[in-house]
Amino acid sequence: MGMDFVDATLRFEAWLRGQVALQEVELEYKHSQMADKNSSFPFFRGTYYRWAEVWPELCPEVAKAPQVLGVGDLHVENFGTWRDRDGRLVWGINDFDEADDLPFSNDLVRLAASAILGANGAEFGLSPKKTCRAILSGYIVQLERGGEPFVLEEENLDLRQLATNADREPVHFWKKLTELLKDPIPQVPAEVVTALNRDLQGNDVHFEIRSRTKVGMGSLGKPRFVGLANVMGGWIAREAKAVTQPATAMLQTDRPSASRVEELLSRATRCHDPFLRVDGSWIVRRLAPRCSRIELEQLDNIEDEQLMFESMGAETANIHCGSRDARDSILQWLDSQKSNWLEDAAQTMVNSCRDEWKSWRKAYHKK
Numbered sequence: 001m002g003m004d005f006v007d008a009t010l011r012f013e014a015w016l017r018g019q020v021a022l023q024e025v026e027l028e029y030k031h032s033q034m035a036d037k038n039s040s041f042p043f044f045r046g047t048y049y050r051w052a053e054v055w056p057e058l059c060p061e062v063a064k065a066p067q068v069l070g071v072g073d074l075h076v077e078n079f080g081t082w083r084d085r086d087g088r089l090v091w092g093i094n095d096f097d098e099a100d101d102l103p104f105s106n107d108l109v110r111l112a113a114s115a116i117l118g119a120n121g122a123e124f125g126l127s128p129k130k131t132c133r134a135i136l137s138g139y140i141v142q143l144e145r146g147g148e149p150f151v152l153e154e155e156n157l158d159l160r161q162l163a164t165n166a167d168r169e170p171v172h173f174w175k176k177l178t179e180l181l182k183d184p185i186p187q188v189p190a191e192v193v194t195a196l197n198r199d200l201q202g203n204d205v206h207f208e209i210r211s212r213t214k215v216g217m218g219s220l221g222k223p224r225f226v227g228l229a230n231v232m233g234g235w236i237a238r239e240a241k242a243v244t245q246p247a248t249a250m251l252q253t254d255r256p257s258a259s260r261v262e263e264l265l266s267r268a269t270r271c272h273d274p275f276l277r278v279d280g281s282w283i284v285r286r287l288a289p290r291c292s293r294i295e296l297e298q299l300d301n302i303e304d305e306q307l308m309f310e311s312m313g314a315e316t317a318n319i320h321c322g323s324r325d326a327r328d329s330i331l332q333w334l335d336s337q338k339s340n341w342l343e344d345a346a347q348t349m350v351n352s353c354r355d356e357w358k359s360w361r362k363a364y365h366k367k
Contacts (some may be wrong), residue, residue: 028216031364034364052251053160065330069264070099077293088271089163099261109345146327148269181228212224212226
C-alpha cells in the first residue's frame, strides 16, 4: 500500500497546509483522538485521506464500479436534520467536504464500514450482514424510484421521532453553544466576518464570532468559526468552515481539483437548506437545535436500526441520483454482484482500519 500510515498522514497534512493555515493545536487534538484506546471510530473518521489511497488496492473489483459525483467521506455520523425554505424538517446527509467523482460503491462501502465499527461506542444489534443488507436495500429502492428527499412531516414519522429527542431542546442547545462567548475573541479573516453577517443584512445586529474547536474529526485542524447573535429575543448561529480540495485531489494531480460541494448540492435530489452555502473559500451553515445529527446511541432496538440504515442507504441514492446518466449502469453492476459483496468489502476496510489504528497508537504513544 505504498508508504506507511504515518508518512501518508504527514504528506496529507503538508498538502493541506498549502491550501489553508492549519490550526496546529487542533491538529494535535485530532492526532490524540485518532489514538483513542477505546474505539477505532475516531481514527476512521479522521483518516479519509488514507481510505481514498488504499481502498482501490484492497477492494479492486468493487472500486471499478460506475462513477458518480459522490460524498466520499460518508459515515453513520454524516446525517442530520435541517429546515427547508418552508420550515419543514428534513433529514439527510449534511457534510460534503470530500465530494468528488468516485465509484458509487465508495460511499456504500464506507457507510457500511462505519456501521460495523460503531460510532462512539454505539453497539448495534443488527449483524454486519443485516446492516449491509439494510443499507443496500434502501439504496436500490430509492435509486430505482429516482430519489425522494426525507421530509419529516406527514411522512417519515418514525424517523421524525428519532430526530426530535429531548437532548436537542433549545434551552440545552443554546446553553452549550453560547458558552463559546466566554472564549477569547480570535483573529477572524475579513471574508469570514462578511460571510457570517450576510444573513443579518437589514438588521442592526452583527455576530459575535469565536473559534469553534474540537468539533468533528475529518476537518479538525481547518479554520472554523461560529457567529452568535441574539436577534429579537432569541439566539441564532452560523458556522464558517474553510473549504479545501477533496483528499482525492492529492492522489490525482492531472485533473482540476477545486471543491465540488456546490456542484453536488445543486445536482442531488434533496430539499435544500437555505442557509447552507459556499461563500468564497468558506462553507457557511446554520446551527440550531433542529439542525444537527441524530445521536446513534438512542437507537435502542432492532427496528430503529433497520429503519436508520435503510434510510441512510436511500439518502445515499438521493445524492447519486444527481449523476443521472449513471443509474442504469449502477443497477446493472449491482445485478452482477454476489449477494455479500458489500459486507465483504466493508469488512476488508474495517480490518485495514483497525490494523492502521493500532500502528498509529503505537507510534503516537512513542513520541
